[in-house]
Amino acid sequence: MCLAVPGKIIVITGDSPLSRMGKIDFSGISKEISLAYLPEAQLNDYVIVHAGFALSIIDQQEAEASLEAFQQLDDFEVGL
Amino acid sequence: MKFVDEYRDPKAAKKILQAIKSITTQSWRIMEVCGGQTHSIIKHGLDQLLPDQIELIHGPGCPVCVTPLQYIDKALAIAQQPNVIFCSFGDMLRVPGSEHDLLSLKALGADIRIVYSPLDALKLAQQNVNKKVVFFGVGFETTAPTVALAIHQAKSLQLDNFSVLACHVRVPPVMEALLGAKDNTVQGFLGAGHVCTIMGYHEYLPLAERFNIPIVITGFEPVDILQGIYLCIKQLEQGRVTVENQYSRVVKQQGNQPAQQLLQQVFTIVDQQWRGLGEIPQGGLAISEDYADWNAENQFSVTTINTQEPSECRSGDVLKGLLKPEGCAEFGKSCTPEHPLGATMVSSEGACAAYYRYRPHG
Numbered sequence: 001m002c003l004a005v006p007g008k009i010i011v012i013t014g015d016s017p018l019s020r021m022g023k024i025d026f027s028g029i030s031k032e033i034s035l036a037y038l039p040e041a042q043l044n045d046y047v048i049v050h051a052g053f054a055l056s057i058i059d060q061q062e063a064e065a066s067l068e069a070f071q072q073l074d075d076f077e078v079g080l
Numbered sequence: 081m082k083f084v085d086e087y088r089d090p091k092a093a094k095k096i097l098q099a100i101k102s103i104t105t106q107s108w109r110i111m112e113v114c115g116g117q118t119h120s121i122i123k124h125g126l127d128q129l130l131p132d133q134i135e136l137i138h139g140p141g142c143p144v145c146v147t148p149l150q151y152i153d154k155a156l157a158i159a160q161q162p163n164v165i166f167c168s169f170g171d172m173l174r175v176p177g178s179e180h181d182l183l184s185l186k187a188l189g190a191d192i193r194i195v196y197s198p199l200d201a202l203k204l205a206q207q208n209v210n211k212k213v214v215f216f217g218v219g220f221e222t223t224a225p226t227v228a229l230a231i232h233q234a235k236s237l238q239l240d241n242f243s244v245l246a247c248h249v250r251v252p253p254v255m256e257a258l259l260g261a262k263d264n265t266v267q268g269f270l271g272a273g274h275v276c277t278i279m280g281y282h283e284y285l286p287l288a289e290r291f292n293i294p295i296v297i298t299g300f301e302p303v304d305i306l307q308g309i310y311l312c313i314k315q316l317e318q319g320r321v322t323v324e325n326q327y328s329r330v331v332k333q334q335g336n337q338p339a340q341q342l343l344q345q346v347f348t349i350v351d352q353q354w355r356g357l358g359e360i361p362q363g364g365l366a367i368s369e370d371y372a373d374w375n376a377e378n379q380f381s382v383t384t385i386n387t388q389e390p391s392e393c394r395s396g397d398v399l400k401g402l403l404k405p406e407g408c409a410e411f412g413k414s415c416t417p418e419h420p421l422g423a424t425m426v427s428s429e430g431a432c433a434a435y436y437r438y439r440p441h442g
Contacts, residue, residue, distance in 0.1 A: 001143040001171065001429060002116050002222040002274040003300075006083040017338075018229065027081045034199060036229055037339040046083060048277060048330050051169070051219075051226040052197025055339065056277045056330045058083055063329035070092050070307055 004050035006058055007033075009043055024049055083329070087301030096306040097129055100313055107133040108316050109265050110309060111258075111401055113251060114272035115142030115429030116300050122434040124302045134313065137265070137401030138434075140254055141272050143219045144171050144427035145399065146354040149389055151247040152177040154382040155216050158245060159190045161380060165208060167201035168216040170194040175426045178387050198230035198244075205234070205242035214376045217246040222274040224248040224365055225339035228346035231367065231374045243376040248365040249352055251275045252283045257360050259291040263402060268312040270305065271297040273327040278343075280335030284323045292321050299327040346371050355389065355423055356396030393422030398431050405435040412441045 010030065011023035020035040024047065034053045035041050047054035086092070112118055118138045121127055127136045140146055156177045159166035166182070173183040173194065186192040191211075195201050198215050205213035217227040227244060234242040251272055258264055271284060276297045284295045294315035298308030308326045315322065325331055345368070352364020367375040377383055392410065397403035405411050405424070415421040417433050424430035428437070435441070 001169070001219050001427075002114055002141070002272060004222065004274050004277070006081065008082075018233070034197075034226075034229065037225060037336050037342075039338060048274070050274065051223055052199050053226045053229070055222070055225075055274070055336055056332075059329050063083060066307070066326070066329060067086055067092075070096055070303065 002050065004048045004055060006046055007049050009041060009045050009047060009054075012041075012043060022047075022054060024054065084301065087299065087303040089303060092303045093306055096303065096310050100134070100306070100310050101131050103310075103317050104131045104133055104313055105317060107135070108267050108313060109135045109137055110268040110270060110312055111137040111139045111266040112270040112298070112305070113139040113141045113255065114275070114300075115145065115427065116274070117141070117270060117272070117298065117305060118431055119429050119434050120300055120302060120305060122438045125438070126302060126305055130309065134309070138398070138431040139401065140258070140354065140357060140399040141220070141251065142424070142427050142429040143223070143249060144175060145395065145423040145430045146249060146356065147172070147175070147218050147247050147423070148353040148355045149177065150353070150385055150387040151245070152181075153385050153387045154377070155182060155245055156180055156185060157382050157385060158214050158376060158380045159185055159192050161212075163211055164191065165204055165211050165213045166190065166192045166216070167195045167204060167213060168192065169218065171427050172216055172218055174420075175423055176420060198227045202230045202233060202239070202242060205239050206237075209241060211241060212379070213242050215242075215244045217244045217248060220249055220251055220272070220275050221279045221343070222277065224347060225278055225336075225343050228342045231346050231371050232342060234374050235371055240373065243374050243379045244367065245376040246347075246365065246367050248347065249354060249360075250349070250363055250365065252287060253360050253363040254354065254357065256287060257357070257363070258400060259287070259293065261400070263400075266293070266401060268293060268316055269295045270308045270312065271295050271323075273297055273299045273304070273331060276327070276331045276335065278336050278339050280333050281323055281325065281331065282333060288321055288323050294321050295323045297323070297325045297327050297331050299330065356399045395422035395424040395430075395432070398424050405432040406439070406441060408432070412436060
């Protein structure tokens with residue numbers, strides 16, 4: 001039920017905070033999604049989408065940091 | 081897909097698995113809270129790749145599973161009324177009520193629509209002013225804000241042919257109830273990543289301290305889940321207790337503030353029945369008085385429906401982590417996804433349905 005998927009904002013329409021909409025690209029399929037809960041979202045941001053709403057902007061730095069964390073998982077711990 | 085593929089990388093998964101094996105020195109029981117995580121774990125067989133000492137317990141985080149039978153019966157009663165368009169997320173349609181399910185009512189001619197978003201139901205109300213459009217609002221704190229906005233917009237537009245049958249549930253109170261139970265065996269939690277996307281994780285700090293239990297906010301892809309398990313085991317092995325955030329690319333400690341504000345405005349925290357678990361103090365959200373005109377329970381006479389659960393289904397024990405699906409005598413015999421006895425077999429996020437789909441069974 002809490003399934004949410006990442007997508008990229010390619011168009012933003014609407015002015016008032018609660019009616020702002022974004023066209024989100026999910027690897028080639030696009031859909032109109034409410035940006036009511038992400039007033040700070042901008043074009044080209046990657047967002048997490050659930051039930052027609054963008055809920056969070058994906059933090060690229062954090063994403064890279066976590067990928068790096070398990071790429072470099074302590075070799076000594078892994079025993080390599 | 082960016083932000084998906086890298087978290088399904090078998091090489092990264094293998095590396096984390098090796099790290100888990102190297103730090104595990106004794107038995108640990110970890111509960112993943114969210115049904116989406118359960119689905120991912122069983123689909124990818126992650127539990128079978130872990131060291132034997134680590135047992136994953138599948139938690140109650142499946143809203144479809146824990147929606148009380150009386151709300152299914154209320155939904156069925158409303159959907160049968162003339163002039164009603166009843167809208168729901170798809171996974172509620174096959175949940176059995178006392179006599180029918182929504183899908184069989186639809187086959188009999190009721191106007192029941194599957195929608196992707198509560199805003200789609202709102203649009204239907206605007207397009208069908210002579211019909212009453214009712215949305216079945218089910219789900220955790222991830223979903224409740226999407227329903228809150230639909231209710232708020234209906235009030236702003238004075239759209240009086242729209243209403244919501246709301247049965248939303250809150251995650252931290254049920255974690256507290258599980259930890260406080262005499263038969264609790266959970267030693268660490270993987271927190272539900274998308275619930276925390278909305279709510280943040282400040283609510284978990286006192287919980288971790290009071291029950292001396294590590295909580296790792298965790299995502300949903302296989303590598304996310306393995307990393308969450310690794311961080312949890314590391315805390316347990318080192319005797320540390322803290323709240324960690326594996327899913328930091330999406331979850332911030334303060335959560336999504338605009339969503340929390342509207343949630344507080346439209347809903348009130350209430351004690352709530354959870355299917356299989358009983359009443360959870362402060363475990364639910366009801367539509368607040370300010371929005372009472374958009375509460376379907378006030379528009380339709382369903383407040384007297386108060387159905388009791390059938391006794392043969394042991395989904396309550398499954399939801400508490402006391403019973404694995406294949407340990408139930410009815411599993412795969414009288415209880416299948418085609419003819420489910422209880423909700424953990426209906427929803428694809430229910431532990432029983434996940435085991436039935438992905439595990440060999442006799």
